[in-house]
Amino acid sequence: MSTIRDVAELAQVSIATVSRVLNQDPTYTITEETRSRVIAAADQLQYTLVPRPKKKSASPERKSSLRIGCILRITKRGYNDPYYMSVLSGIESYLRECGVTLSFIQSAPLLSDPLYLESLFSDPVDGLILMDPLEDSIYHSVRKQVPHIVGIDTLRDDIDDVGYDHLWNGYLATKHLIEKGHRNIGFIGGSGDGDILDHSKRYQGYLLAMHSSKLAIRDDWVLDCKWNEDECIAKTNAFCKNSDLPTAIFAASDLLAMAAMKSFYLNKISVPKQIAVIGMSDIEMSQYTNPPLTTFHVPKNEIGRAAARLLLSRIEGYQSLPQKITLPTRFIERNST
Numbered sequence: 001m002s003t004i005r006d007v008a009e010l011a012q013v014s015i016a017t018v019s020r021v022l023n024q025d026p027t028y029t030i031t032e033e034t035r036s037r038v039i040a041a042a043d044q045l046q047y048t049l050v051p052r053p054k055k056k057s058a059s060p061e062r063k064s065s066l067r068i069g070c071i072l073r074i075t076k077r078g079y080n081d082p083y084y085m086s087v088l089s090g091i092e093s094y095l096r097e098c099g100v101t102l103s104f105i106q107s108a109p110l111l112s113d114p115l116y117l118e119s120l121f122s123d124p125v126d127g128l129i130l131m132d133p134l135e136d137s138i139y140h141s142v143r144k145q146v147p148h149i150v151g152i153d154t155l156r157d158d159i160d161d162v163g164y165d166h167l168w169n170g171y172l173a174t175k176h177l178i179e180k181g182h183r184n185i186g187f188i189g190g191s192g193d194g195d196i197l198d199h200s201k202r203y204q205g206y207l208l209a210m211h212s213s214k215l216a217i218r219d220d221w222v223l224d225c226k227w228n229e230d231e232c233i234a235k236t237n238a239f240c241k242n243s244d245l246p247t248a249i250f251a252a253s254d255l256l257a258m259a260a261m262k263s264f265y266l267n268k269i270s271v272p273k274q275i276a277v278i279g280m281s282d283i284e285m286s287q288y289t290n291p292p293l294t295t296f297h298v299p300k301n302e303i304g305r306a307a308a309r310l311l312l313s314r315i316e317g318y319q320s321l322p323q324k325i326t327l328p329t330r331f332i333e334r335n336s337t
């Protein structure tokens with residue numbers, strides 16, 4: 001009789017992967033090719049997994065009464081940042097399909113007021129989706145009051161977290177410019193309020209690609225704009241006065257890439273003829289820039305849906321160590337590089 005170990009060896013995956021595929025674990029993210037390989041191996045060996053007893057799902061009445069909140073990361077654009085709005089749309093659409101409505105959406109800065117924080121959680125909250133890692137003291141206060149929290153790119157180790165690999169994508173974006181023949185490459189990005197640029201994973205990816213190709217990194221070609229497009233334009237305008245410019249720029253977000261391209265246009269610097277630009281995230285506006293922006297498509301809506309799905313499964317009793325779900329990105333080559 002075949003065992004689960006036999007299936008794992010034939011499919012060339014771990015025993016845990018076989019178990020989760022055959023149990024149809026909704027929170028487990030793998031490629032369709034791997035999933036098909038596991039199922040084919042189980043069929044070939046005529047292996048049947050003994051089903052686990054299923055936990056009762058929450059009733060529609062129970063789901064509709066759930067109190068679930070979302071804490072937004074706020075940028076200069078406030079509640080209109082296209083990246084976070086796409087993630088929020090994914091959260092809301094999945095919850096709506098499950099008969100659940102977000103009870104509240106609040107911004108992270110508001111939680112720094114102790115009275116506001118106390119008021120927000122005065123009624124029990126079943127679950128929370130966190131788009132901002134929060135300051136440690138605020139986070140630990142929230143953590144004590146909310147039984148289930150799922151983060152989105154928070155890098156918190158004690159909760160589930162959904163996102164994409166910022167470091168790897170920073171590396172890939174820079175590598176694309178290198179493969180296009182560029183050797184003098186700058187970086188535009190930010191790390192948020194009170195942080196330093198070295199903490200940015202996308203910046204670390206840029207450094208890794210440059211070092212691995214033995215290319216020089218010049219401080220005057222690195223602009224920390226704090227994720228602020230106005231600051232980006234101001235710094236890029238000053239940058240354009242330099243007679244010794246790089247031939248390419250990796251901007252850590254599409255909004256910063258678009259702000260930099262506006263500055264290049266105003267300073268009569270042609271993109272990509274004089275300087276190539278690549279962004280990150282593929283917000284809808286990026287395809288309408290002049291020229292259209294080369295970028296990486298981050299599955300923003302899917303990130304939101306995955307976070308909402310994982311949160312509901314936790315509320316319904318799914319137990320495991322905190323999971324880190326990393327969704328794949330997709331390279332979108334347009335005319336800016």
